[in-house]
Amino acid sequence: MANLNFNHLRYFWAVAHEGSLTRAAERLNLSQSALSVQIQKLERQMGHTLFDRVGKRLVLTEAGQIALDYANTVFQAGDELMSTLEGRPLANRQVLRVGALTTLSRNFQLEFLRPLVGRADVELIVRSGTTRDLLAQLEAHAIDVVLSNSAAQRDARAPFRNHLLNEQPVSLVGRPRSGKPAFRFPEDLRSEPILLPSLDSDIRVGFDRLLDLAGVRPIILAEVDDMAMLRLLAREREGVTLVPPIVVRDELASGVLVEHCRIPQLTESFYAIIRNRRFPNELLAQLLTKYGGTEPQLPSDPRPRLSRTCE
Numbered sequence: 001m002a003n004l005n006f007n008h009l010r011y012f013w014a015v016a017h018e019g020s021l022t023r024a025a026e027r028l029n030l031s032q033s034a035l036s037v038q039i040q041k042l043e044r045q046m047g048h049t050l051f052d053r054v055g056k057r058l059v060l061t062e063a064g065q066i067a068l069d070y071a072n073t074v075f076q077a078g079d080e081l082m083s084t085l086e087g088r089p090l091a092n093r094q095v096l097r098v099g100a101l102t103t104l105s106r107n108f109q110l111e112f113l114r115p116l117v118g119r120a121d122v123e124l125i126v127r128s129g130t131t132r133d134l135l136a137q138l139e140a141h142a143i144d145v146v147l148s149n150s151a152a153q154r155d156a157r158a159p160f161r162n163h164l165l166n167e168q169p170v171s172l173v174g175r176p177r178s179g180k181p182a183f184r185f186p187e188d189l190r191s192e193p194i195l196l197p198s199l200d201s202d203i204r205v206g207f208d209r210l211l212d213l214a215g216v217r218p219i220i221l222a223e224v225d226d227m228a229m230l231r232l233l234a235r236e237r238e239g240v241t242l243v244p245p246i247v248v249r250d251e252l253a254s255g256v257l258v259e260h261c262r263i264p265q266l267t268e269s270f271y272a273i274i275r276n277r278r279f280p281n282e283l284l285a286q287l288l289t290k291y292g293g294t295e296p297q298l299p300s301d302p303r304p305r306l307s308r309t310c311e
Contacts, residue, residue: 006074008042011035012050013071019058084279096283097125097143099134103201104147105227105247108270112147112165115290116283135160138273144281146273150202163272163288170203170266173248173257174240183240183260186211189218193239198225206266207242244268 011028015035018024025032043050048063060068080095096116100109109126116122127134127143134146138160146152151162172185172194183192189211196218197204204223211218221239224230227247234241234248235256241248251257272288274280 008038009071011038012042016068094283095123099127099143099146101148102128103225103227107246138275144284148271149268151271152273159276161274165270165272167267167269168244168246169262170268171245171262172240172260176258185261186214186216189216193219193221195221195233195241196223198223203266203268
């Protein structure tokens, strides 16, 4: 496959989109028999049949569909390359490829990308993954930016740049405590069960340190590395949850959850990690200019809720 003939791939791409050898041959200004020979050569090289003939139509096989997906990417990338090098945007759309840490708040991702959501001239591609995988994609220019809650280490081999977008407070949230006294931190954690981020989280490390200093061993209901799952569990279970308020902002606004107290010693940081590029993505530059250093605002809460600093 290292010697893939891109002319053959272009012929295949044309036939797949036309659904007909005859129409594709007319479009490519080739004879139908010559085009058929080129497709057969590609099939031999790949070791798979790419089309099935159903009546007068050509239908992609499973291998053909996979090949078409890659061919679309290849030729789309070629168009984007020429457009970028010529200093002009594509006439119909621009593309931003975003990598987001699997555990990162979906609400924060949406707030960051909101200016581009719904724009007809913009295609957003969002991929989730681990820090290691996403940084590897960033280094290979497969994505334009990585959204993370920790900064990337910089070195000569991979000159990443970290843009601090925001620092969010961290709180203990839970269901309303009807008839109960205000939550006391950290004393009530001796008897009140708690949902926590996993040990891989920076805020978990800081929280454990605070409890160690206070001599408190919490009753841990669960340790969760996915903020979306932590949000769901916070709604379903009794006890309290350690989480940045932005993660559960809808629940706070509706009163399903209340914020018992904010922990002043803890914050969660949000970063946009990029690498130096000769041809930076204009869409990303717009987002960094607008959101760099600003804080996505939580919606106003129509119901009263306790929001105090933990003692």
